[in-house]
Amino acid sequence: MIVKKHILRVSLLVMSAVLLGACSSWFGLEEETAPLPGDRISVLLHETTLSPDLNAEEEALQIRLPAPSPTPDWPQNGGYADHAMHHIQAAANLNKVWSVDIGAGADSSARFTTSPIVAEGTLFAIDTQSNISAFNAETGKRLWRTALTPDKEDDGHIQGGIAYERGRVFAGTGFAEVIAIDSKSGKEIWRRKVSGPIRTAPTVRGGRIFVATIDNMLHVLSAHDGATLWNHSGSREDTILLGSASPAVSEDVVVVPYTSGEVVALKVENGRQLWSVSLSSGNKTSASSLISHIRGNPVVDRGRVFVSSNSGLMASLDLRSGTPLWEKNIGGYQSPWVAGDYIFTITGNQDLAAVERNSGRILWVNTLPSYVDPETRESHIVWNGPLLVSDRLIVVSSQGAAVAISPYSGRVIGSEKMPDGVSVPPIAAGSYVYFLANNATLVAYR
Numbered sequence: 001m002i003v004k005k006h007i008l009r010v011s012l013l014v015m016s017a018v019l020l021g022a023c024s025s026w027f028g029l030e031e032e033t034a035p036l037p038g039d040r041i042s043v044l045l046h047e048t049t050l051s052p053d054l055n056a057e058e059e060a061l062q063i064r065l066p067a068p069s070p071t072p073d074w075p076q077n078g079g080y081a082d083h084a085m086h087h088i089q090a091a092a093n094l095n096k097v098w099s100v101d102i103g104a105g106a107d108s109s110a111r112f113t114t115s116p117i118v119a120e121g122t123l124f125a126i127d128t129q130s131n132i133s134a135f136n137a138e139t140g141k142r143l144w145r146t147a148l149t150p151d152k153e154d155d156g157h158i159q160g161g162i163a164y165e166r167g168r169v170f171a172g173t174g175f176a177e178v179i180a181i182d183s184k185s186g187k188e189i190w191r192r193k194v195s196g197p198i199r200t201a202p203t204v205r206g207g208r209i210f211v212a213t214i215d216n217m218l219h220v221l222s223a224h225d226g227a228t229l230w231n232h233s234g235s236r237e238d239t240i241l242l243g244s245a246s247p248a249v250s251e252d253v254v255v256v257p258y259t260s261g262e263v264v265a266l267k268v269e270n271g272r273q274l275w276s277v278s279l280s281s282g283n284k285t286s287a288s289s290l291i292s293h294i295r296g297n298p299v300v301d302r303g304r305v306f307v308s309s310n311s312g313l314m315a316s317l318d319l320r321s322g323t324p325l326w327e328k329n330i331g332g333y334q335s336p337w338v339a340g341d342y343i344f345t346i347t348g349n350q351d352l353a354a355v356e357r358n359s360g361r362i363l364w365v366n367t368l369p370s371y372v373d374p375e376t377r378e379s380h381i382v383w384n385g386p387l388l389v390s391d392r393l394i395v396v397s398s399q400g401a402a403v404a405i406s407p408y409s410g411r412v413i414g415s416e417k418m419p420d421g422v423s424v425p426p427i428a429a430g431s432y433v434y435f436l437a438n439n440a441t442l443v444a445y446r
Helices: 012-020
Strands: 096-101 117-119 122-126 131-136 142-147 161-165 168-172 177-182 188-193 203-205 208-212 217-222 228-233 248-250 253-257 262-267 273-278 299-301 304-309 313-318 324-328 337-339 342-346 351-356 362-367 371-373 378-380 383-389 392-397 401-405 412-417 427-429 432-436 441-445
Touching: 117 161, 117 427, 122 161, 131 168, 161 203, 203 248, 208 253, 217 253, 248 299, 253 304, 262 304, 299 337, 337 383, 342 383, 383 427
Parallel strands: none
Antiparallel strands: 096 441, 117 122, 122 131, 131 142, 161 168, 168 177, 177 188, 203 208, 208 217, 217 228, 248 253, 253 262, 262 273, 299 304, 304 313, 313 324, 337 342, 342 351, 351 362, 371 378, 383 392, 392 401, 401 412, 427 432, 432 441
């Protein structure tokens, strides 16, 4: 279950190639070569250093992942309602097949905060001016475009997000509205007001829509007509990050992450609280870590909840009781990825780490560059992801790089230059991998 004792690093030479576009077949699977002798030294100056929890006896053991499986759809933020996507099947070599402009891109006043979704052969994306578009997922041909902005509003856009179920797309917007749209025509079916602006995508399951607002209210609406089924209120928080996590739903439980660092489990049927846990770490290494905001989606997998807080804490919790099974000071603002007996996560210090699911032991660490020039600390780099497809972890950067990394060792496999910086994780569905760049270019690889 365990690999390599030393910390694995990305060299400046490799990352320079990444930022310049590097190899053209970056998704091609290659046989890993033996590492060069000597100690791996980080090219960055972190306040803290993350190291694997290994010993000499464990050095020869290996990570074993479940076989990749086909995933025809990616219907909501995080994939499915429980956000557990495991190991997605893709071709051994992926190549760019099409790209399309989805509308308004990111600028100083507007940002992308959620990825597109795919359902029944159609890709849906929302731009930074609250316009939702539908595209043929195989060709990129635009099918329809619908503006979600209320008639009396023309500015103040905060990107929310979208989810799909049973022929309808459900959008949460920064105008404090949830909107149901016909997935074939783009026509509005109903529109409902909620308590505050929405900075993330709703979660949909079993005819219920779960949407969290920036005032830390969970609204549960009927997918049929938008009627309120029940609400839940979390603790208020004045200082938060841009973007938020979507609730995770598994069986009869919804797990709600709030910007206060609270994680609350509620009964899907009536909102009765099962438990509440605070993910506020005492390990405050920077000003940003004082914010306990949970921005990455929680993942529910086989009776456990895996969740990270921006304050620097990652936890495994029992789904039914909320009992902490383990905690690690490796939190961040990205969603963890769970596959088999392993978790892959990007920490707040931009470390990509492999973690053992049952124990929380760190198996390998790859420190991703935080700056284009680490000596002057200019041009800060933020990494998003990861996405696990056919033995490749894919991460994307705010400087426009997409990098494929081995989930077994943490070594870089290849890279590809994106049309612009990327601020949301890539998605995979129906043998395609999709990237949404900040200039609103949507790119498909197959």
